[in-house]
Amino acid sequence: MAQELSIPLETTAEVARPKRSRLRKTLSVVRHQPLGALGLFIILVFLICAIFAVPMTIGPVTLPGVAPYDPEAINVDAIQEGPSADHPFGTDRLGRDVLSRTIFGARISFMVGLISVIIGTFIGTFFGVLSGYTGKWVDSIIQRFIDVLLAFPAVIFLLVIITVIGDEDSKFRQFLNNHTPIPQGDFLGVPVFVDIFVISVGIGVAVSVGTARVVRGAVLSLKENMYIEAAQAMGASDNRIMRRHIFPNVAALVVVLATIFLPIAILAEASISFLGIGVPTGTPSWGADLNENRENAIKLGIWWTVFFPGLALSLIVLAFNLVGDAFRDLSDPRLRGGGGGGASRTGF
């Protein structure tokens, strides 16, 4: 009886429903996963900083920049000044505004993160699907090669590959110069885009190794499905099965992997730049700034030049970890707060 009564109510509520429930859903996520929501918020703030870091002109529109100063502008009148109203985060040894550099660092980080993850998941998925579906000797060769690549501890792998492809006269760079439209100079406000790109490729290769292994595992179990057999029986080529039947089914997994690898890639760029092998000196990258300023910070106590860039780096990694945890909790509430997380520790 009660159910019958409720029917007209439901139908009248139908119109107003979607909007309210979406808002309520959002609120409920915020209430149950406040940390996850906080993480998402931090990521959004950094993303806005990254996109609108410096003034940009697109056609007739000029977008204002978030950064108060040009991150690379040297100011000899304000060298190593502490935080003040003019420079909230202080200035570094060349009088550059630390706040502006920290904001711009978000752009470098996201750029490297996105490019490397896109490259990495693309290559990784390709080889993972190929290896898992084809099997036999193709699989053996690819897997032994991955074994070799996995024998390098992550940081050492990155040191080697970025030194090799990042060298001023490396064949890879020549190839980029001559055969690809990768801009050599300024691109999206980044002074030496090609350097950023080369680092991203290096990190991308490292990402692809992990991706390939995981995707292969998924493909191995997918392959057992009846619809694959059906497709084979109908005479579909391997190529077609891989593209039309296998790939769409691992796509979701690949997206999850990409979100796991994004903060790792950001951390990798910072670490490599910190070791002096990543971005060229002077580039406003968090890792490079930490490296450049650490000596004066320790000797002269100029703490703000290292404190803020590092804080930004820690915050963005923290934000991704919080979102990852919230996501895990939502998908498997039994393991609340536990499980995995190891992915974000690869030695940085």
Add this chain to the structure above:
Amino acid sequence: MREYIIRRLLLIPLIMFGVSLLTFFAFRVIPGSAAEIFCGLECTPESIAAIKEDLGLDEPWYQQYGEWLGVLPNDDGDLNGVLQGEFGSSFFTRLPVTEELQRRLPVTLELMIMSMFLAVLLGIPPGVLSAIRPGSIIDGFVRFVSVLWLSIPSFYLGILIITFGAKWFGWSPPNFATGTTVRFWEDPWVNLQTFFWPSLVLAVGIAAVIMRLTRSSMLEVLRNDYIRTAWSKGLKERAVVWRHALKNAMIPVITIMGLQVGALIGGSVIIESVFGLNGMGIYLLESILRRDLLVVQSLVLIFAVTYVIINLFVDLTYAWLDPRIRYS
């Protein structure tokens, strides 16, 4: 099982061959070779050729590779390579890698062992505590700390400790003033002062991973029937948790500890650079920057061998600890 072990063991030489070949070629495709860096700015083609000949870089690649590995005789007609335990010498200092290793290996080993020790100490007890009271204040605190530790990059934490240590307490690592790292047997106290902070910094991230995995694995184990039996026998909580549950909960934790050795090796490169410790990591970094090919090849190979062997060892321990696991 035996078959699995044999297959894994057979794979190791293959992987090592791949690693050695890959590093060998990787650095040889760079045109700006060691010879040019060695030569400096005022350099003629003749002097580069002379240096190349001197360093043996003019020989064909298979000769260079074979000599380094120790399967082809060198200029003196001896087999003197990696397989014989000789890793070649630096182009720049002329010091044999083995000699440098004697000096630097103890530094890196101490750093890594101490880090692992601290990571276990900081990771397992809080992990267990938070698992036996899920949802409590302790649990919330542990989870919060673990995600913080997981997120702070080791080099940032290291720089903060040194910067604010100097600013607020006038403290700096003992090796900063002297430039040398004191051995444990020479002066244990100074040695521990030198190594405690870098090890802690390196340990924090690994401790977070251990903490989280201990927690989730413990939660899983505590749901088992045999734990209920233990409770119903009237055992005290301490006995149930620490004697019955912990043993099984530790199995995945041991695996992750093995995997974290890779993080330790990589992390030691970074932390040695932050704290100015003269270990293997800084040696590798310096050698990479000046394209000191033989040193780089040998060091990368050593790191990779260590990593692969430890992983194999962990896999086998895993099977030994948990007889239910059968590899096929």
